[in-house]
Amino acid sequence: MPPRTHKRSPLAVQLLLLLLEEPMHAYRMQQLIRERHKDTVVNIAQRNSVYQTLDRLLRDGLIEVHETEQTGNRPRSTTYRITDEGRETLLSWLRTMLSTPAREFPEFPAALASLPALTPESVRELLDGRVAKLRRTLARMDDEKRLTDGMGLHRVFTIEDEYRRAMVEAELAWVMAVIADLVEGRLTWHR
């Protein structure tokens, strides 16, 4: 018996959000996600997940088939439409996602918990590499921002980029502080 509360995921939210605008088919959703740079917040690198997630939303009644078109002789494409339950579920998901920090398990803290398995010297080198990559990420984000600013896009449509930038910056500052501790011997260990 599947749980009454449908499972939420970043991708499911994004798909419902697009269908809130108008009915569309899977491939178009991928296009829009990429065009609007939302592929930084939902994973569509593996585009199959889009089809799988749509299947699930359909099965759970959050979306329904709008029509199945066959333009000319091109591969048939199914357009979907959001249902009332889908609308309600989306809003309920958004409310908890905004108000309640989720328990997530990113890689970096797990790696930090493993420092004793490495030497302080090698950790220092590895973190140097991370600092360089974080700096490049910040530069890329700033370039992007200059572009979207130039297009006059309203801030609310890129607010998640501001958040991600703040997090990258905080991580960078933290890593640099740890490197300083390593260099000056305030943090060390054997093995």
Place this chain on the structure above:
Amino acid sequence: MPPRTHKRSPLAVQLLLLLLEEPMHAYRMQQLIRERHKDTVVNIAQRNSVYQTLDRLLRDGLIEVHETEQTGNRPRSTTYRITDEGRETLLSWLRTMLSTPAREFPEFPAALASLPALTPESVRELLDGRVAKLRRTLARMDDEKRLTDGMGLHRVFTIEDEYRRAMVEAELAWVMAVIADLVEGRLTWHR
């Protein structure tokens, strides 16, 4: 054909790390993860994942069976041991996890990308709730730290907590700034 490079995950890393100390069985790994508070960086709430991940590590030759004991008439338990390939793989995983930021997809940025579907007023209320929870999280983390400090545990064994605290603090500051923008009308939209 499975890819040559075994798939890494926070849990797999943590399990190999424990087996680096000494051979042990699945349940003991869970106990140690909880005792050492590493259940903040790896997900063992669903303890079945431990068995599934061990199966995978075994199949991939990163660990091997040490012995199968049957103390008295209690349920048999299999103790595992890390292999040389496991040791190498662990170190290789840690190197990339420390030096290279991963592309991950947490919930909050995905929710932020959906703000246009809500009203500025409701967003403000929801983010107020988040601020309260983030504050409580910080307080809990600080309590924990006082405890471990009192136990004289070396800093390298809790460094991941420092990182997580820094991230929570950065998120809190960012959310509060956004709330201020909402309140003072610097960020608004229709619908």
Place this chain on the structure above:
DNA sequence: TGCCCGTTAGTCATAATATGACTATACATA
């Protein structure tokens, strides 16, 4: 003394997500 409950130790089954390989049409262009 007998029973229940928590701890120890793990299995079975299903859902969801990640990942890669594959099919097939239409259109542009070298």
Place this chain on the structure above:
DNA sequence: TATGTATAGTCATATTATGACTAACGGGCA
């Protein structure tokens, strides 16, 4: 005319998440 690229999607497998279930042991209490 051949070839690549964009469109639109399916099939298959691996991994992770989640919940239900089995079973033995030891301690406490009615």
